[in-house]
Amino acid sequence: SQQGEEDPQALSIQEGENATMNCSYKTSINNLQWYRQNSGRGLVHLILIRSNEREKHSGRLRVTLDTSKKSSSLLITASRAADTASYFCATAHQAAGNKLTFGGGTRVLVKP
């Protein structure tokens, strides 16, 4: 079964608003990563957060990790139309040789 599961499956917001999506997983992780996929393209790595970290920032992106709840969130602040994409979380589990396991993604539509 998929380890990382994103919520919501889809999100529609106006430009300038913030977008928040969540990822839950089942077993202990080494790290958790977020990726973006534009329509018809490959996935692009956004940010990696390790199991001993609680928060990380990159530009307009903020990622939190709560290992006690086995969940992470990705916040995109001041969204732009160009942020329209699918966002995936991926988890690396030491017990599984740290191979990355992806969820089904959150489809984000930012309306101008």
Add this chain to the structure above:
Amino acid sequence: DTAVSQTPKYLVTQMGNDKSIKCEQNLGHDTMYWYKQDSKKFLKIMFSYNNKELIINETVPNRFSPKSPDKAHLNLHINSLELGDSAVYFCASSQEAGRGEKLFFGSGTQLSVL
């Protein structure tokens, strides 16, 4: 220069045919992967090679055979294609294996089996 490039971008073929997808990375990475993305956008790992050696082989029909002639190339050959093989196939690479490092993806090959 594209870091991870795969060809072709689109592949339309009949059931029962044999086809190949090629992948090359110019990042100097040791590890390469094949992922399959289904119509619901779930991404599943199929294979991983580290320095030409197979290290991950998920439950994939043996009609799928990866080949890595060198660490910069990982090709995927599919025999006797079936309707259920229709999906987008992504090649990816990472610096090392087994450390959960970030992946660099190709732009995908959309395979349609008719």
